[in-house]
Amino acid sequence: METKTPKKKPLAPRVDMPCQPAEVRRANFEEVALGYTREMAIEEAKRCLQCKKPLCVSGCPVEVPIRDFIREVSLGNMDAAYRIIKSTNSLPAVCGRVCPQEHQCEGKCILTAKGQPVAIGRLERFVADTYIATSACEQVTGTNSCALPRGDLKVACIGSGPSSLTCAGVCAAAGIKVDVYEALHEPGGVLIYGIPAFRLPKNVVATEINGLRLAGVDFHLNYVGGRTVEVEELLETHHAVFIGVGAGLPTFLGVPGENLVGVFSANEYLTRVNLGRAYDFPGQDTPAFPGKNVTVFGAGNVAMDAARTALRMGAESVHIVYRRTRAEMPARLEELEHAEEEGVQFAMLSAPVRFNGDAEMRLKSVTLQKMELGEADASGRRRPVAIEGEVFDLPTDLAVVALGTRSNPILLDATPKLKQNKWGYIEVNEETGETSIPNVFAGGDIVTGAATVILAMGAGRKAGQEIVKRLLK
C-alpha cells in the first residue's frame, strides 16, 4: 500500500474508462462502461489537488466529502473511501453511474477551468463497486452486523425510488423501523423500470436494496399508496410518512395518429424491456413491440435510453427526432456520445406533425416539419420555428415518445388534504420536506417534477434527517 502523499499533477489527462466496443455492446444489455481498475482509480485520484476549499462538494446535492474520499483512494484505502462516501450517500454505485456529474461536482471542480475535472463519478463508482461485492451489511452499518431497528419507532415510505430509498436508509441507520410500500412488484423506481441495464445493471440496484433489507427495512410490494392503503391510515400505524412516488404519468405530443399501434410512451417501452425483461422474450412473458425503423421523440436521457434500447432489441435503424440541434440536447453528454457511437441517427430541427398508419391502424410513417432556430426564448435557448412548406415523411413502424412526465393522480386524488402547487406537484417546506399534513413528508420528482436521481436522494435525505430528529428527540 502506498503511504506517501498524493503527487500534484494538475494537467495530467483524465484516465479514460474502458467501455465495451460499440459494435459489440449495441447487441447486448450488458453494462456499457466497464469501470476503472484499482490502478486507474489511484492514478485518477492523484490528479485531485486536495483543495483547501473544495468547490466540488458544493456541487453535490448530498454533500459527499469528495476531497476526503478521493484522498483515501489515492492512498489505496478503499474501505475508508467507501465509509466517507456512504456517510452521506446511500446509493453510491447508482450515483457513480447515472449522476449528471458534468453539471454537478465535476462542473465545479477547480480543474475544469485548467483542463479536465477530476473524474469524480468514475471514482465514486469504483469505490462503491469494490465494496458492493463484499458485504451488504457493511454497506449500511459499516460493521459486519446490521443495526437492529427499535420496534417502537416506525416510518412508512410510499414508492421505492431513490428518494424513498434514501429516506429509508437515513431512518434505518438511526435504528428506526421502516416500511416501504411500492405499487410495482420490484423495488427501485425508475432505477429499475426506466434506466436500462446497460447503463445501470439491475444487480447494482438490487444489492443496494438488499443492504437496506438487512438494516431492517421491510419492502411491501404490489402495494399502492392511496389504494391498498391511504396516507392517513399509515399515519395511524407509523410516526411519519414519506411520499416518494415520482412523476410517472407520461405526456404525449398531441398530434394526430398518436394512438396508432406502434406508438408508445418511453415509459411503456422501457418498462416492458426493463421491468418485464422483454429482451429475454419468450423466456420472459412480457413482449416488446418489434420495430424495424424506430423513431424516438425527445432529446433527454430518457430518449437516449429508448433509442439505445431499440437498437439492442434488433431495430435496423433508430432516429432521434428533435426540434432543436445537438447543442441544445438536454441528455448527459456521455450518453449522447455513446448513442452516436452505437449508431443512433439524429433527425435534428424536425418536429412531428402526425403519425400515419395503414388500414389496420399500424404505424407506417411520421410526417415531420423542418425547423430552424429563431430568437432566444425566456429559457435562453433559441426557439425552433417551422420553415413554411418543408414537411417530409420518415418511414417508421415503432415510435417512442420521450417528452417528459407529469404527476400521477392516484395518491394525490386519494389525499385531498395534501397541498399541491399549480403544476400538480406536492408543496413542501423547503427546510424540512414536510407537506401540508403534519409528519407527512415528500421529495423527489413528485415535488420537483422530473429531475435527477441525486436531487431525489437529496430530498429523501433531508426529510429522513428531519424525521430522525423528531423521533429521537
Add this chain to the structure above:
Amino acid sequence: MPTPILHKESLIPGKTSKLVLDAPEIARKAKPGHFVMLRMTPNGERIPLTIADTDAENGTITIVYLVMGKSTALLEALNVGDAILDVCGPLGHPTHIEKKGTVICVGGGTGIAAMHHIAKGHARAGNKVVGVIGARSKDLLLFEKELKSFVDELLISTDDGSYGHKGLVTDLLRDRLKKDKTVFEVVAVGPVPMMAAVAETTRPFGVRTTVSLNPIMVDGIGMCGACRVSVGGKTKFACVDGPEFDGHEVDFPELRRRLAAYREQEKVSIDDYQRTAHGN
C-alpha cells in the same frame, strides 16, 4: 406478497374458472368496478382482471377469468392451496352508483362476472336492476344463479337458442328500452364488439351507457400509457381515468386494433408454453 387461493370453481371446464383469494387488504377497499393486476410467476407478465366480488368481512376477493393466452393459462394451472405470486389493487375508479331508478346491466361471456359485481352495487343502493346476459350457448353462460339472487329481472339470450332468447343481448335490450321509460342507465361489460353493439343500441334512446373497457395494460397505475383509449376525441388512460367510460363516446375500432397489437408475440408465448408444459 403471494396471495393464497382459498376456493376454485371451474365454470367452463378448462376455459373459465372462479377463484376466491385471501386478500384482506384489497377486500377492505374493493368496490364494484375495481380491478387488480396479477402476476403468476417470476418471469410472468402483469395482467389485469376485474374484481368480480368481495367479502370484506372474510377478507376475500373473487376473480373470474377466461383462458386466453399464457398468463391466464398459468392462472388456470393453479389450485386451492397454491398462491398467486403478485396481486395488486384495487385499481381503477369504482363504478358510479347512486339511487336513481332502473338500471339495465348487460353482460357477455366472462364479462358477466364483472357486470355481476356492478349490478350488485346498484341493487344495494336501491335501484331496480334488470340483468341481461348472453353467451354463444347455454353451457357458456355464467353467474345465472348469483344474479337471480338479487336482480329484479333476468333476461337471457344465446346465439344458438339453446337457452333463453335465440339471438343477441342487444335484441333483448332494444325491446326492453322500447317498453320501459324508467331506465336511467345501461351498463355493459363483455367483449369489445358486444359493448360497441350495446352502445349503438342505446344511442337512439339517449340512455346513458357505461362500458368497462379492457385495453392491454402494463402497470395499471397510470405510468405507461399502454391502456390509452380515445373517448370523445380525447386520450384517456383506462387504468386511472376508467376503466368505465361513456359508451357513446368510445372509439371502439381503435380499441379493437390496439388489443391486437401483440397478436404475434402472444402466439409465440402460448405455443412456447404449451410445448414446454406438455414436455415435448
